[in-house]
Amino acid sequence: MAQKVSKDYWSKIMRGPPYYGDMLHPILKKNYGKWKYHEHVKPGVVKYVAESGDVLYTVKAAIPKILSVDTVRVLCDIADKYSDGYLKFTSRHAAQFLITDESKIDPLIDELESKGFPVGGTGKSFKPIIHTIGWNHCHTAIYDAPGLAKAISDELFEYWKKPDLPAKLKIALACCLNMCGAIHCSDIAIVGLHRTPPVVDDEIVSKFCEIPSTIAGCPTFALKPKVLGPGKRSIEVDPKKCMGCGNCYSVCPGMKIFNPKYDCLSIWVGGKIPDSKTPPKFSRLIIPYVPNNPPRWPEVTEIVKKIVDLWRKHARPDERIGEWIERIGWERFFKLAGLEFTEKHIDTYLFSVRDFRSSTQFKWE
Amino acid sequence: MSLELNIDELKKELEKKPWLIEELKKGPWPGFITEYERMAARKEITKRMMCQLELSYRNRTTLWKHGGAVTVKGYGGGVIGRYSMIPEIGPPSGSHTFRVNQPAGWFYKTDKLRAICEVWEKYGSGLMNLHGSTGDIILLGVDSPEVQECFENLLDVGYDLGGSGSVLRSLSCCKGPALCEWALIDTLDLYHDLTMTYQDYLHRPHWPYKFKIKISGCPNDCVAAKGRADLAVIGTWRDEIQIDQEEVRNYVKSGLDIEHIVKNCPTKAMSWDGNELKIDNKECVRCMYCINKMPKALKPGKDRGATLLLGGKATILHTAFIGWVIVPFMKIEKPYKELKELLEKMWDWWDEHGRYRERIGELVYRLGMNEFLRAVGLPAVPQMVWHPRNNPYIFWRPEELE
Numbered sequence: 001m002a003q004k005v006s007k008d009y010w011s012k013i014m015r016g017p018p019y020y021g022d023m024l025h026p027i028l029k030k031n032y033g034k035w036k037y038h039e040h041v042k043p044g045v046v047k048y049v050a051e052s053g054d055v056l057y058t059v060k061a062a063i064p065k066i067l068s069v070d071t072v073r074v075l076c077d078i079a080d081k082y083s084d085g086y087l088k089f090t091s092r093h094a095a096q097f098l099i100t101d102e103s104k105i106d107p108l109i110d111e112l113e114s115k116g117f118p119v120g121g122t123g124k125s126f127k128p129i130i131h132t133i134g135w136n137h138c139h140t141a142i143y144d145a146p147g148l149a150k151a152i153s154d155e156l157f158e159y160w161k162k163p164d165l166p167a168k169l170k171i172a173l174a175c176c177l178n179m180c181g182a183i184h185c186s187d188i189a190i191v192g193l194h195r196t197p198p199v200v201d202d203e204i205v206s207k208f209c210e211i212p213s214t215i216a217g218c219p220t221f222a223l224k225p226k227v228l229g230p231g232k233r234s235i236e237v238d239p240k241k242c243m244g245c246g247n248c249y250s251v252c253p254g255m256k257i258f259n260p261k262y263d264c265l266s267i268w269v270g271g272k273i274p275d276s277k278t279p280p281k282f283s284r285l286i287i288p289y290v291p292n293n294p295p296r297w298p299e300v301t302e303i304v305k306k307i308v309d310l311w312r313k314h315a316r317p318d319e320r321i322g323e324w325i326e327r328i329g330w331e332r333f334f335k336l337a338g339l340e341f342t343e344k345h346i347d348t349y350l351f352s353v354r355d356f357r358s359s360t361q362f363k364w365e
Numbered sequence: 366m367s368l369e370l371n372i373d374e375l376k377k378e379l380e381k382k383p384w385l386i387e388e389l390k391k392g393p394w395p396g397f398i399t400e401y402e403r404m405a406a407r408k409e410i411t412k413r414m415m416c417q418l419e420l421s422y423r424n425r426t427t428l429w430k431h432g433g434a435v436t437v438k439g440y441g442g443g444v445i446g447r448y449s450m451i452p453e454i455g456p457p458s459g460s461h462t463f464r465v466n467q468p469a470g471w472f473y474k475t476d477k478l479r480a481i482c483e484v485w486e487k488y489g490s491g492l493m494n495l496h497g498s499t500g501d502i503i504l505l506g507v508d509s510p511e512v513q514e515c516f517e518n519l520l521d522v523g524y525d526l527g528g529s530g531s532v533l534r535s536l537s538c539c540k541g542p543a544l545c546e547w548a549l550i551d552t553l554d555l556y557h558d559l560t561m562t563y564q565d566y567l568h569r570p571h572w573p574y575k576f577k578i579k580i581s582g583c584p585n586d587c588v589a590a591k592g593r594a595d596l597a598v599i600g601t602w603r604d605e606i607q608i609d610q611e612e613v614r615n616y617v618k619s620g621l622d623i624e625h626i627v628k629n630c631p632t633k634a635m636s637w638d639g640n641e642l643k644i645d646n647k648e649c650v651r652c653m654y655c656i657n658k659m660p661k662a663l664k665p666g667k668d669r670g671a672t673l674l675l676g677g678k679a680t681i682l683h684t685a686f687i688g689w690v691i692v693p694f695m696k697i698e699k700p701y702k703e704l705k706e707l708l709e710k711m712w713d714w715w716d717e718h719g720r721y722r723e724r725i726g727e728l729v730y731r732l733g734m735n736e737f738l739r740a741v742g743l744p745a746v747p748q749m750v751w752h753p754r755n756n757p758y759i760f761w762r763p764e765e766l767e
């Protein structure tokens with residue numbers, strides 16, 4: 001970049017993030033490391049009590065995942081008015097207000113609700129969906145994760161408001177197989193899939209791509225070099241070997257993997273991260289194909305709702321979706337959910353055998 | 366992409382009203398289309414981003430190209446270059462993303478948030494995420510000529526960029542001791558200390574690929590470190606759970622089903638005789654379940670530290686991994702010397718042996734845990750595995766034969 005930088009630029013860079021100590025509400029500073037317990041007050045509101053006897057209430061509100069500066073300023077205004085100019089965001093991207101005066105809780109909730117930030121999400125409730133940026137800003141997005149997140153959150157809204165699910169419900173979406181945000185350990189995960197191999201654009205590949213590393217990067221050895229003419233090379237795909245991972249496209253824009261007609265969404269369930277009761281688990285494939293149907297993906301939201309309803313009906317208290325399914329067995333889950341089990345559900349990649357049932361113990365349904 | 370982009374056709378599509386994305390304004394959950402509308406009313410770049418988004422919805426495809434190299438002076442990461450496939454309609458000279466490093470635990474004073482809004486309204490689209498998946502503040506959409514100046518303004522209001530590309534990515538940590546009674550380590554201080562110590566690794570690519578560190582104060586792992594961090598630091602303890610019997614009885618009196626909790630303990634370490642709760646701490650695997658259920662009555666022990674897990678990552682390319690134990694227990698105390706020494710040894714080994722775009726967990730898988738453990742000087746212990754190996758293909762070194 002040709003632009004000049006300011007005189008003191010080199011002494012300003014690498015300053016690191018704002019120091020957290022300056023961002024903490026005085027009551028948090030005073031009781032740092034000395035919180036005694038917390039309890040659920042009502043949906044969205046949690047009471048924290050410190051060893052010093054100090055009491056703090058947190059009020060949690062949903063916010064848009066993509067925020068305008070206007071809306072951020074509204075959140076700041078609310079925090080100035082009710083929580084002494086401090087607020088925090090949760091690890092799942094809700095806003096949290098810190099209240100020391102109990103009488104401010106209800107007015108705060110009213111104001112949040114009236115400004116479009118519904119309060120909820122505490123306890124055994126539906127948590128804000130973790131998702132990627134989709135068509136809003138990514139070059140490999142098969143579907144628009146922010147749009148689908150909005151549609152699913154509308155569908156499950158009552159569980160944001162009312163913490164009466166068997167356990168927490170954590171959903172995550174990734175708009176391509178890169179799966180940023182590591183959604184692979186979620187109660188329900190939705191991933192965009194390619195079902196067709198890349199179409200090679202020889203012009204782009206020969207001009208812009210590093211051919212040997214693109215070929216070496218294909219995990220299934222589906223690629224080999226192709227000579228177009230003197231000094232001009234491209235890549236050839238063996239379509240039978242391609243599993244649509246999109247890695248070649250990530251490193252070379254000439255490997256055109258997008259196919260709006262055939263790309264689709266897939267649904268995975270049963271993952272978790274906390275160690276509470278059972279260790280972390282991966283989410284598992286239940287539906288390999290659902291059409292990519294913007295703007296509200298009705299086929300997907302219907303299935304999600306159905307799984308949540310089944311879980312509510314059959315799970316025991318404190319059972320996450322994966323814990324419930326493992327107790328009853330996947331065979332019974334497929335039956336209960338009325339899902340078809342096909343060869344697509346059986347792993348064909350590197351660690352497949354560890355998933356195969358090496359036992360005569362199973363249920364018929 | 367098989368889609369043929371005809372600009373005139375696309376422009377005509379935009380004339381057809383209502384737009385599809387307006388459907389997303391319906392329903393009770395806070396949506397993002399109004400956020401676009403607000404900014405589009407005064408920012409040209411946002412108006413163009415919104416037109417492009419509508420066309421993506423109509424054509425069921427992304428309309429962004431591969432990122433080109435966009436950087437600020439002195440840094441190798443933090444800005445992600447993004448260009449439109451249809452610059453006649455979308456942003457004409459780039460719509461780049463800034464990753465801005467967040468304060469530990471995502472705590473803010475409102476003046477700090479207002480300051481970033483001011484800079485972003487002036488230079489960019491005015492749209493942002495609080496926060497992105499990695500944890501950074503994500504500023505979405507700034508055109509090429511504004512990048513450097515925008516960055517300098519961010520510096521002036523007290524922010525700095527996060528990581529992108531083959532660097533140490535912005536760390537993340539849970540709210541920890543600031544607002545959680547279960548925090549067994551000082552997640553916020555560790556986050557800030559490591560971030561400041563390794564600024565050079567964060568901003569300048571040194572390694573085969575990215576490296577993520579995430580810090581959770583207890584095994585509840587609220588930042589999902591196990592699932593996605595190359596190094597997960599998870600607070601834990603090694604002595605006895607602290608019990609307040611009076612509070613246990615109070616829970617039971619107010620209707621808590623304690624038999625259900627006792628039954629759900631994964632190691633059957635608990636018993637309840639109608640008056641007293643007993644925990645056989647030797648059997649307890651510190652899963653947090655009982656503590657989560659009775660925060661007033663139960664507390665983690667007093668001998669506190671962290672378990673370190675290595676290798677968590679998303680699917681691309683050789684299957685997703687959940688991190689695995691490499692250190693069952695380490696004391697985590699300022700200035701975090703033991704942890705930093707281990708990190709640096711890990712990075713050296715990975716840097717020496719890792720292939721292009723190979724995460725450290727994949728390298729351990731390729732070369733073997735034994736190679737890794739020896740290189741970084743960690744002892745093999747049974748806590749690292751579910752069970753010992755079941756094949757006889759063992760590597761013996763000559764010096765082990767005598």
Ligand code: SF4
Binds near residue numbers: 132133139176
């Ligand atoms: S999941 Fe894929 S498409 Fe979505 S933001 Fe990540 S890399 Fe982009």
Ligand code: SF4
Binds near residue numbers: 248
């Ligand atoms: S999409 Fe994946 S499997 Fe298919 S050719 Fe590209 S790299 Fe190979």
Ligand code: SF4
Binds near residue numbers: 546549585
């Ligand atoms: S990870 Fe543990 S210490 Fe940190 S916020 Fe969650 S429950 Fe609290």
Ligand code: SF4
Binds near residue numbers: 629630632652653654
């Ligand atoms: S922490 Fe978990 S393993 Fe330990 S006693 Fe409680 S429920 Fe049992």
